[in-house]
Amino acid sequence: MLRQFKINLLQKEIHRLALFLDVDGTLYEIEKSPHLVRPCFKLQKKLHIIRNKLGGALGLISGRTLNDLDRIFDNTQIPVAGNHGAQLRDALRSKDYPANAKKIEEIFYKITKLIGRQNNLKVENKGSNLTVHFRNSTIHRKEFKKTIMKLVKHEPELIFLEGKEVLEIRPLHHDKGTAIAFFMRTKPFLNRIPVFIGDDVSDEDGFETINKQGGLSVRVGKYKKSKANYFLPDVKSVHIILNQLLKLR
Ligand SMILES: [Mg+2]
Numbered sequence: 295m296l297r298q299f300k301i302n303l304l305q306k307e308i309h310r311l312a313l314f315l316d317v318d319g320t321l322y323e324i325e326k327s328p329h330l331v332r333p334c335f336k337l338q339k340k341l342h343i344i345r346n347k348l349g350g351a352l353g354l355i356s357g358r359t360l361n362d363l364d365r366i367f368d369n370t371q372i373p374v375a376g377n378h379g380a381q382l383r384d385a386l387r388s389k390d391y392p393a394n395a396k397k398i399e400e401i402f403y404k405i406t407k408l409i410g411r412q413n414n415l416k417v418e419n420k421g422s423n424l425t426v427h428f429r430n431s432t433i434h435r436k437e438f439k440k441t442i443m444k445l446v447k448h449e450p451e452l453i454f455l456e457g458k459e460v461l462e463i464r465p466l467h468h469d470k471g472t473a474i475a476f477f478m479r480t481k482p483f484l485n486r487i488p489v490f491i492g493d494d495v496s497d498e499d500g501f502e503t504i505n506k507q508g509g510l511s512v513r514v515g516k517y518k519k520s521k522a523n524y525f526l527p528d529v530k531s532v533h534i535i536l537n538q539l540l541k542l543r
Contacts, residue, residue, distance in 0.1 A: 299491075299512045299524035301538045308542055312351040312483040312509075313344070314474055314500065315532075316492035317358060317366070319458060320514050323529050326429045327416065328358065333366050344539050345372055350385070350482040355470050357462065357496055359420045360388075378464050378496050379473035380422040384480060394451055394465070398424050401445050401463060408441065409433070422468075426461040457494045471499035478507060491532055498522075 303311075318324055322331050345352040353373040356363055360376040360383060367374075373384040382389040402419040405426065409415050416427040426442065428435065439461060446454045446463055455462040474490060477483045488509035490500045501511035501521040513522035514532060526532055 296513075296516060296520075296522070296525045299510070299526050299535065301535055303539075303542060305542050308347055308539070309349055310487055311348060312353070312478065312486035312488045313348055313539075314353045314355050314477070314488060314490040314504075316470075316490075316494070316497050316500075316514075317354060317356040317363070319493035320491055320529065320532055324429075324458060328362070328418075328427065331366060333368055338368055338370070340536060340540060341367070341370070341372060344536060347539065347542060348482075351486055353384075353474070353477050353483070355379070355473055355490070355492070355497075355500060357423070357425065357457075357460075373477055375470065375473035375477075377420050377423040378462065378468070379470050379476075379499075380465050380468040382473060382476055384477065386480075389476075394449075395421050397449060397452065398422065398463065404445060405442065409438075422465055424463040428459045428461070455496055457496055462496065469499035470497055471501075471503035474500050474503045475507075478503075491526065491535075 315321055318331065321337065325331050341352065354363060355375045357378045358376055360374060360381045363374050363376055375382050398419060402417060402424055405417050414431040415433055418425045418427065439456065442461055443454055446452050451466050452463055453466045455464060474488065478488055488504050488507055490504045491512040491514065492500055493514035498521050504511040505521060510524060511522040512524045512526055513520045514526050514528065516525050
């Protein structure tokens with residue numbers, strides 16, 4: 295039975311925590327198109343204050359590209375993982391794992407050709423990753439999924455993942471779990487208790503890493519199959535937790 299995540303902290307204890315947050319479906323409601331998510335000054339400010347309270351140990355772990363995360367969070371100084379962990383940036387360095395961009399380009403071309411004029415389906419080439427956005431689309435998903443699976447089947451370095459309203463093709467060895475593990479080996483995350491809040495299938499790798507490190511894994515929405523130890527009902531409740539962190543004095 296999953297328990298609802300609650301924060302019960304004293305100010306002095308906040309320095310023992312490292313907080314990792316997914317973006318879409320966690321900090322932001324899922325929009326009809328990923329571009330509809332706009333920068334929010336209030337949220338940026340909130341995250342910066344929390345980051346300071348945590349002594350810097352706040353990270354954003356997203357499926358979006360670093361460029362897109364910079365657009366939304368105003369070139370943030372918060373450590374970020376983009377493309378589900380295939381791109382990393384902390385205070386000291388930026389790390390783009392070598393990805394088979396050529397292969398992704400090839401698959402991108404094949405999919406765009408395949409879908410032809412089905413305008414409501416959006417295919418996004420993110421360099422190391424590729425995302426098909428279904429929101430708004432009427433395409434027969436099962437059939438389409440099979441086709442994509444066939445395209446990826448013989449690519450040993452790529453993996454296929456189905457999330458909320460998206461299909462994602464990503465490099466096999468980099469996921470949200472490896473991203474969190476990377477940050478946890480570096481300052482200021484080192485030796486802290488990690489907390490990760492996420493809402494989708496791709497966040498499960500993150501929950502696995504968090505559980506191994508004795509942290510708190512939190513899934514937004516209730517999913518019986520989740521590896522998370524806790525849940526939060528919705529985006530609103532994530533913000534309630536953030537506001538509680540803000541109030542710690
Ligand atoms: Mg999400």
